[in-house]
């Protein structure tokens with residue numbers, strides 16, 4: 001999915017002639033409107049099976065079949081592509097699912113590869129997190145499969161974040177405004193672990209995976225709710241209202257076999273609480289409201305509002321931030337709010353905010 005959101009045709013993306021001589025297959029022309037996912041050749045893994053087709057793009061912007069599906073891509077073939085100046089390659093959008101699984105299965109290897117730029121890694125992580133979380137919310141996965149899926153995604157996400165301060169900016173730039181539950185889950189998870197990294201200096205990937213899993217699965221109790229539940233135009237039935245009011249606690253019940261830390265459990269249970277006691281399900285306030293629960297509440301408020309801005313991606317963050325601050329009504333701890341806002345600032349060495357001492 002590299003380049004999926006910003007697909008463009010340019011000279012650098014063109015296959016220059018017959019790369020990897022002898023391997024390019026002459027194939028029937030593909031309809032121009034088929035649509036391709038454009039990916040960085042360096043993200044392809046040597047000796048991994050590609051269960052999707054690969055197409056080269058020529059100078060005229062036409063796609064030529066390079067490989068059919070279910071072929072082991074050898075290192076020599078990848079080196080041949082790069083040696084011939086081929087930096088990008090296309091996967092038909094109709095084969096998106098197979099490509100998404102490939103990214104999920106190979107994500108750890110991609111994130112460990114120094115040849116892949118940081119921004120590309122963050123994009124791969126975000127897209128893989130979206131597709132994996134969609135399966136968690138849509139398919140009937142066993143509790144064990146849910147745990148394994150979250151670990152597969154969160155471990156590379158945390159490793160990239162732990163090793164590089166620039167990953168904060170790169171991850172934030174990935175946020176997509178969509179109203180489905182899985183993007184809502186991923187956005188909250190990502191911003192939440194960015195917050196704990198920033199506020200508490202948590203860099204240990206194991207801890208980030210624990211907290212990230214709590215955030216990612218905080219709405220798991222809503223998985224069978226109507227898909228438009230988060231849509232501001234949706235009018236919930238009394239049953240849906242009751243489910244919504246209880247969903248943080250139901251999530252804990254569904255995830256009771258997962259050995260979450262106290263902090264991760266607080267993030268699940270308290271992500272709709274408010275510092276003034278006006279939240280739900282428990283109406284917590286003061287010291288009852290766990291610090292990590294407060295972090296979850298701030299990011300959940302933001303991503304809920306952000307999701308309503310399905311257009312104008314760049315402006316959305318700014319306007320959603322203002323609405324979030326209004327929604328929190330000035331009750332959230334200032335240090336939390338200010339550090340959250342700073343996640344969206346451009347990189348600079350003074351990002352950590354220190355409260356002014358009270359005289």
Ligand SMILES: [Fe+2]
Pocket residue numbers: 218219247271272
């Ligand atoms: Fe929720």
